[in-house]
Amino acid sequence: MNVPDSGWSSVEVAQVRHKTQLITSKSIQPLKILNPASPATACHVMLSSYGGGMVAGDVIRLRVEAQAEARVFINTQSNTKIFRSTDGSVAQQYVVGHLADNSLTVVFPDPVVLQAESRYRQVQEWHLQPGALLLVADWFHSGRMDQGEQFAFTSLHTELKVRLADRLVLLDRFTFQPTDHIATSPANFAGYQTMLSVYLVGSPDDGRFQQLADLLAQQQLAGSTGPHFTVTGHDYVVAITRAKPEVYLLRAAAHSRIALQPLCNRILAALANPELLGYNPWQRKY
Numbered sequence: 001m002n003v004p005d006s007g008w009s010s011v012e013v014a015q016v017r018h019k020t021q022l023i024t025s026k027s028i029q030p031l032k033i034l035n036p037a038s039p040a041t042a043c044h045v046m047l048s049s050y051g052g053g054m055v056a057g058d059v060i061r062l063r064v065e066a067q068a069e070a071r072v073f074i075n076t077q078s079n080t081k082i083f084r085s086t087d088g089s090v091a092q093q094y095v096v097g098h099l100a101d102n103s104l105t106v107v108f109p110d111p112v113v114l115q116a117e118s119r120y121r122q123v124q125e126w127h128l129q130p131g132a133l134l135l136v137a138d139w140f141h142s143g144r145m146d147q148g149e150q151f152a153f154t155s156l157h158t159e160l161k162v163r164l165a166d167r168l169v170l171l172d173r174f175t176f177q178p179t180d181h182i183a184t185s186p187a188n189f190a191g192y193q194t195m196l197s198v199y200l201v202g203s204p205d206d207g208r209f210q211q212l213a214d215l216l217a218q219q220q221l222a223g224s225t226g227p228h229f230t231v232t233g234h235d236y237v238v239a240i241t242r243a244k245p246e247v248y249l250l251r252a253a254a255h256s257r258i259a260l261q262p263l264c265n266r267i268l269a270a271l272a273n274p275e276l277l278g279y280n281p282w283q284r285k286y
Helices: 207-217 257-270
Strands: 009-016 019-026 031-034 043-049 059-066 071-076 080-082 091-099 104-107 112-114 119-128 133-141 155-164 167-176 194-201 236-244 247-254
Touching: 009 031, 009 043, 009 071, 019 043, 059 071, 059 104, 091 133, 112 119, 119 133, 133 155, 133 207, 155 194, 167 194, 167 236, 167 247, 194 207, 194 257, 207 236, 207 247, 207 257, 236 257, 247 257
Parallel strands: 009 059, 043 071, 059 091, 071 104, 080 112, 091 119, 104 133, 112 133, 119 155
Antiparallel strands: 009 019, 031 043, 133 194, 155 167, 194 247, 236 247
């Protein structure tokens, strides 16, 4: 992205006296960067925005730098609301991250809520050194579900690209326009209203990677790999795959956020392991 440095917000974390600290923080509207106190040695960075969301034409650009041995958790203050576009403008968010050796970065935002007639584009690009570990969640709602709004948005595009030691190991793109597709058809979302993807990228030789990989594998619904499994009666469905030796992917779809909360709680609770973040970042939030 050929954008002057002055157009980017930035976050940089580093080990300072045996604790990861936020050493660089630069916010450009509409983004606000907060730094809640962490009860452990990891750093907590919270992203927020004026008005609790993005209006058409808003562009957020964020650079993330994690120095060697640093551990950071990045989330959002609340759901990111994408407001309607009246003139065809698109709300856009770009994230570029560089993670040094033996660092750990966890990005687990609240869902993006695509309101009626909204347009949203999100692109993430992460560059990992060989010993770095990355866990990223990408989560969106079909609309304001409490108001009965379902797939009334105009367009959604999400893209995630991850390089490990300069080698492309993950490229995932998703584009959807409800007016061009039948959102509720079985080939698309059927009756599900919230969709969550969790990506794990790192070295298979890293004990932390294997620990998180085992955790993701445990989220598979009992009996779901058998020939007689049916989705009827389940509030959510989940699938986990090892896409490459360095990449695990979990995808889940649910009728509501509440249905996915236990799954998210289990993942976040596991981060309290001292080898990872050392605390559960959601314990204080929910």
